Every structure is written in C-alpha cells, then in structure tokens.
Amino acid sequence: MNRRKSTMDRKTLAMNTTTTIAIMGVSTIVAEAFFHYSKNSTSVAIIYVLAVMMVARYTVGYIPGIIASLFGVVFVNYVFTYPYMTLNFSIDGYPITFVGMMVTSGITSALTTKFKKQNQMLNEREKLLMEAEKETMRANLLRAVSHDLRTPLTSIIGLANTYLTGEEYLSVQEKREIVQNISEDSNWLLNMVENLLSVTRIRVGDASVNTNPEPLEEVVSEAVMRFHKRLPDAQVKVRVPETFLMVPMDAMLIEQVLINLLENGVYHSGVQDALELYVEQRDREVVFHIRDYGKGIEENRMETLFDGAGTDNNASGDSHKGVGIGLTICKTIVTAHHGKIWAVNRDKGAEILFTLPLGEEKEDGE
Numbered sequence: 001m002n003r004r005k006s007t008m009d010r011k012t013l014a015m016n017t018t019t020t021i022a023i024m025g026v027s028t029i030v031a032e033a034f035f036h037y038s039k040n041s042t043s044v045a046i047i048y049v050l051a052v053m054m055v056a057r058y059t060v061g062y063i064p065g066i067i068a069s070l071f072g073v074v075f076v077n078y079v080f081t082y083p084y085m086t087l088n089f090s091i092d093g094y095p096i097t098f099v100g101m102m103v104t105s106g107i108t109s110a111l112t113t114k115f116k117k118q119n120q121m122l123n124e125r126e127k128l129l130m131e132a133e134k135e136t137m138r139a140n141l142l143r144a145v146s147h148d149l150r151t152p153l154t155s156i157i158g159l160a161n162t163y164l165t166g167e168e169y170l171s172v173q174e175k176r177e178i179v180q181n182i183s184e185d186s187n188w189l190l191n192m193v194e195n196l197l198s199v200t201r202i203r204v205g206d207a208s209v210n211t212n213p214e215p216l217e218e219v220v221s222e223a224v225m226r227f228h229k230r231l232p233d234a235q236v237k238v239r240v241p242e243t244f245l246m247v248p249m250d251a252m253l254i255e256q257v258l259i260n261l262l263e264n265g266v267y268h269s270g271v272q273d274a275l276e277l278y279v280e281q282r283d284r285e286v287v288f289h290i291r292d293y294g295k296g297i298e299e300n301r302m303e304t305l306f307d308g309a310g311t312d313n314n315a316s317g318d319s320h321k322g323v324g325i326g327l328t329i330c331k332t333i334v335t336a337h338h339g340k341i342w343a344v345n346r347d348k349g350a351e352i353l354f355t356l357p358l359g360e361e362k363e364d365g366e
Contacts, residue, residue, distance in 0.1 A: 016059045023058070024071055027051035028079075035080050044080045048072030049108060056112035065113060136307070149192055152185035159185075187230060191263070194256065196329075209253060209336045213246035216279060216286065222251075223258035224277065230259075234266050235274035241281050248359050253333045260326040261290040261352050269294025269349060285339070285355045293349040305343055306331035330354070 031044045052072060056065035078085065159178050163170070170178070217240050224236055258277070265275045269292035276291040297305065306327045334341040334354045341354035 012060050016061070016064045019058050020055050020064045020068055023051055023054045024068055027054075027072075028075065031080065045072070045076050048076060053108050053112055056108070056110075057116065062110060062113050065108075065110070149189065152188045152192075155185045156182050156189075191230070191259075191326075209250045209333075211248040211250055211337065214249050214251045214254075216240060216245040216247050219247075219249070219251050219254055220258065220277065220279065223255040224262075226255065227259050227262045231263065231266055234262070236262060237274050237276045237278075239276075239278035241279060241286075243281065245281065245286065245358075247286055247356055249337060249356055250333075254337070254356070257330045257333050257354065258288070258290070260330050264326055264352075265290060265292040265294075271295075271349075273349075281358075282355075284359070285357050287353055287355050289351055289353050291346070291349060291351040296345040296348075296350045297343055299345070302343060306341060 027047055027050070031047045034047065035044050049072070052065055052068045055068040059065070159182050163175065163178050167175070220238060220240055224238055227236065228234070262275060262277065269275075271292070271294040273293040276289065278289050278291075280287050280289070331341050334356075337356055339355040339357065341352070343350060343352045345351075
C-alpha cells in the first residue's frame with residue numbers, strides 16, 4: 001500500500017513539474033513576444049496571472065500554483081521591468097505591484113484548485129449514485145428473473161408429470177391441451193432467455209451500447225414479424241413516419257424492446273382488441289408508442305413498473321401474470337441508448353412510450 005502510494009506521489013510530482021514548466025515556458029515566450037512589440041510590463045503580468053490559472057487547473061494540489069505565482073512575479077521584475085535582467089524591488093511603486101500580483105495570483109490559484117477539487121467530489125458522488133442505481137436495478141432484475149423463470153418451469157414440470165403418470169387415463173383432447181401448455185411455457189422461457197442475452201449485449205462498465213444508423217421502418221417491421229411468429233393471432237396496427245428516418249440504435253436490442261412491450265400488451269391488457277404501434281418524430285428524437293385498449297395499469301404500480309417490482313409474487317400457475325423481467329430489460333436497453341421510457345393510462349387502456357435520440361443523423365439528413 002505504501003509502495004503504491006509512493007509510486008503515485010512520484011507520478012504526481014513528475015506530472016506537476018512537467019506541466020508547470022511547460023505552461024510557464026510557453027507563457028514566457030508569449031510574454032516576451034508581446035513585450036517586444038508593446039513594451040508594457042502590466043500586460044505581461046496579466047499573461048502570467050493567466051498562466052497561474054492554467055497551472056492550477058492542470059496540476060494536483062496547491063503547491064504548483066504557488067510556485068507558478070512566485071515565478072511569475074519574480075520573472076516580471078527580472079525580465080520585463082527596467083533595469084532589465086536585474087532583480088530590483090526598490091523601484092517606486094513596485095512593492096505594491098509585487099504584493100498585488102502575488103495576492104492576485106495566489107488567490108486565483110487557490111480558488112481554481114478548490115473548484116477543481118469540488119468538481120472531482122461531485123463527479124465521484126455522481127458515480128456512486130450511478131453505481132447504487134445499477135445495484136438496485138440488478139437486484140430487482142434478479143428478483144424478477146427468479147419469479148419469471150421459476151413459474152413456467154414449475155408449470156412445465158407439473159404438466160409433464162401429469163402426462164407421464166396419467167397418460168392412459170387422459171383423453172386425446174386433454175393430452176393436446178397439456179402439450180400445448182408445455183409449448184406455451186417453453187416459448188415463454190425462450191423469451192426470457194432472449195431477454196437475458198439481450199442484456200449481455202450492453203457493456204456493463206458504462207451501461208451503453210454500440211449504435212449504428214438503422215432504417216426505422218425496417219426495425220419496426222422486423223420486430224412485428226418476430227412478434228407474430230410468437231403470437232400469430234395477435235393484431236397490431238402499425239404506423240411510422242412517412243419521412244425516411246435513420247435512427248442510431250442497436251437494432252436487435254430495440255426489436256427486443258418492441259417485442260416485449262407488444263407481448264406485455266397482449267398478456268396484461270385483459271382484452272383481445274388490436275394493439276397500436278406507432279412512431280413519431282419530435283425535434284431531435286423519435287417516440288415509440290405501444291397502446292392497448294384493455295384495463296390499464298394500477299396507479300400504485302406506475303412508479304415501480306420498470307424496476308422489476310411489477311412481478312406479482314403471489315401469482316401461480318400462469319407465467320404471464322407477472323410483468324417482471326420484460327419491462328425491466330426494456331428500461332435497461334432504452335436507458336443504454338440515452339432514451340427514456342414511461343407509461344400512462346388513457347381513457348381506455350394503457351400506453352407505454354419510449355424515446356431514442358436522433359443525434360447527428362438528423363442533421364446529416366437535413
């Protein structure tokens with residue numbers, strides 16, 4: 001530990017020394033050029049004050065700024081004050097100038113260093129808050145996974161045992177229903193695994209994704225097609241902007257978000273009415289709307305709908321009762337795209353909206 005600290009101190013000292021010499025050296029060259037044409041030592045003093053600010057900004061601690069202040073004051077007297085190349089602090093009025101410049105440089109250095117330290121503290125606090133939020137989301141995600149995977153697995157095991165132990169007593173219709181239920185729960189499990197695989201595409205370190213400009217209409221079309229493969233009887237009305245839009249995104253992840261939200265609308269709306277999926281352009285972003293005409297969302301679940309708390313821990317026998325992992329992963333993916341996701345209740349049914357920024361792609365198309 002002490003060796004590591006000593007190594008860091010040496011690195012800091014080397015960096016401070018190099019930075020201070022470089023900034024003061026460049027400032028001296030600029031001051032010399034300026035003084036050569038103007039013969040104004042007051043303006044030269046301002047250059048050194050600015051140099052002190054730069055030293056305080058790009059070094060660590062107070063000492064480099066103090067040293068730079070002393071260097072500036074002495075150098076103005078030695079190089080740029082008559083008689084040149086001579087230290088003379090007895091010139092009429094110069095002691096006041098000396099003290100004024102020293103105080104100004106010292107205060108500037110101290111304030112700059114203080115502001116830099118405060119900024120570092122704020123950044124560290126922000127990182128801690130982000131880490132805490134990630135931990136909370138991870139805990140909620142694990143809780144949602146434990147429920148959404150356990151319920152269909154329990155159902156599959158129970159149905160399989162029923163089939164095996166009572167095969168000779170079951171009618172053909174009953175056997176078909178059992179196999180169909182096993183198939184539905186298996187597909188639900190497959191969907192959960194795809195969701196988990198989607199999350200692994202997001203870099204854990206900075207919670208961001210690699211995006212490329214993708215044609216909006218094709219991404220929506222692909223998502224709806226994949227959704228219909230899972231739920232062929234579900235109806236979806238789709239509307240996209242007439243303008244051709246290229247939106248920065250990870251297409252596979254956004255398709256997964258759309259599929260999750262559409263399936264959520266089918267399973268939780270409580271009605272068989274057609275869903276609506278439409279996209280609109282607003283300023284520098286696109287907004288996706290997924291609307292159902294069912295029973296809506298309970299108001300007391302709105303604030304925690306996307307953090308995994310939507311799972312009904314008392315649900316049993318129906319793997320589709322818990323909102324669970326689907327909406328949690330939707331939020332993770334949308335947030336990683338620097339977008340927002342939220343839900344609202346309408347006069348009839350509910351609507352989930354999420355945004356994706358257009359970024360520079362919009363400007364390129366203008």
